[in-house]
Amino acid sequence: MSDFFGIPVQVLLGQLLLGLVNGSFYAMLSLGLAVIFGLLGVVNFAHGAFYMLGAYATWIILDVFELGYWWALVLAPISVGLIGMLLERLFLQFLYKIDPLYGLLLTFGLSLIAEGVLREVFGSSGQTYPVPELLQGAMDVGFMNLPIYRVWVIVASLSICFITWYVIERTRLGSTLRAATENPKLVQAFGINVPVMVMFTYAGGVALAALAGVLSAPVIQVSPLMGSSLVIVVFAVVVIGGMGSIMGSILSGVGLGVIEGFTKVLYPEASNIVVFLIMAIVLCWRPAGLFGKE
């Protein structure tokens, strides 16, 4: 079995792996988007910008502070999370009671600012980031060569997604969070400081996006525009999955990444639009999304 409809299995598996890598990024981003939307009622357009900031933070941590990848894995999400916290206090907290469209517009404006500043400081061309030493090279698993870094990205991001799911769905902290989503006033009456929780939730969601940025830094060019097109795909993923469910956004993120990967082999011209086409079909068939409740 070295051929599959005339396509070498090697190529197919290679694209499957790439699709899984992209899919894990989609999953991490749509997960953060879903958590933020659940508690804040804000569709965070700046999610792509925070992903980009995560990748730039990684690059700066190496270039300026001369600290490697493993440091960046911890420091970049924390620093981007702090920026998120600041923005939540400065702007977003005033928008919770009005039409959610304003939150979308505000975060769109914020992402334009971030993009413009970084383009001015670092230029439009991309920066390359080396793959960390420990994860260089490839594994020979018999039927194909597995690049270790890609496997690491998939394993790391899926574990993070699973941990997030576990924290939200299975722990006491998560149940408070979900309760605050349903009825913030009641939770506040039980003596929980909901505004602080909201702030940390935003920081957490944004840190997830930054973490995806760190993981992606060695596999893509770090450029100011890397977030703006990604966030649109992630929006489509969220519409397909339905924003209500955490597991739904993880599954649809990974699934769509894989479908996109296969499309690259079978019909490359459509690989950019396949996610949007699937979104259109899902909307006609199930307007609330695959995992949405309505």
Next chain:
Amino acid sequence: MQISRITIFYTLLFLGAILAPWLGLYPIFLMTLICYALFACAFNLMLGYSGMLSFGHAAYFGSSAYITSWLITSNGWTTISALIVGMLVSTLLGLVIGLIAIRRSGIYFAMITLALAQLVYFVCLQAPFTGGENGIQGVPRGDVLGLFSLADDTVMYYFVLFIFVFVYLFIQRVVHSPFGQVLKAIRENEPRASSLGYYAEHHKLLVFVLSSTLAGLAGSLKALVLGFATLSDVLQSTSGEVILMTMLGGAGTFFGPVLGSAIVIALQNLLSDRVGSWVTVIIGAIFVICVMAFRRGIVGEWLAYQNKK
């Protein structure tokens, strides 16, 4: 009293627009401004009067610009027929995207229109006739039904101005018609409007299609004015700009989008040579200020202030 002041304002504005080419204003700049004002007015029909935020209006603006340019350059069509077919294509596109997008409302509607417009962007990037990254360059303006040539900037200016005034009055007519009143009712309270027997979905779809048709007209005119259609016409940032123009001037007011587009286009013209990428930052900052400080826009806040007095 109030009505006569509005009449005076519009009379002065109209006289100013007629005389503008002789006041030393650069005609290309004026025409670009009018095209974007037309685009913003079309967009306002949805955001302002129906409460639907489309995040993908560049799709209609750009695709119509591409179709008109392609018909003229590659197929030798006349200007007017190419304009009309460009509009028809954006109408059709608006119908298809509208049918899908109105299945959800509010924030989902915005996300869906954004994603579908990105699909249109990739189609324009890869389609064989759009010229990829270069776009379609050197589109001749041609003439109007063989009567007069549009090659001269002043003639073209009056042609564009004529269309703009016509569409502006048309939009006022639509908003003040029973159809427009039902739209406002749906914006304020959709379940209530439905319970009164109005088909909310039909009204929403119709205004969506109307808005995309007029956005297409604006795009085609812009392509004729500047002589090219490029990828930036279908880009997400163009969709963002038209939102900003409408919001800044005042969504749901007639003159707001015109004022908003004048400010944004003037800013871009003044700043782009001097500050480079900071233009994006400034546009983003205006967005933030708009959302935080004056959500009704300049004209909207002014009207609210007048009413309070």
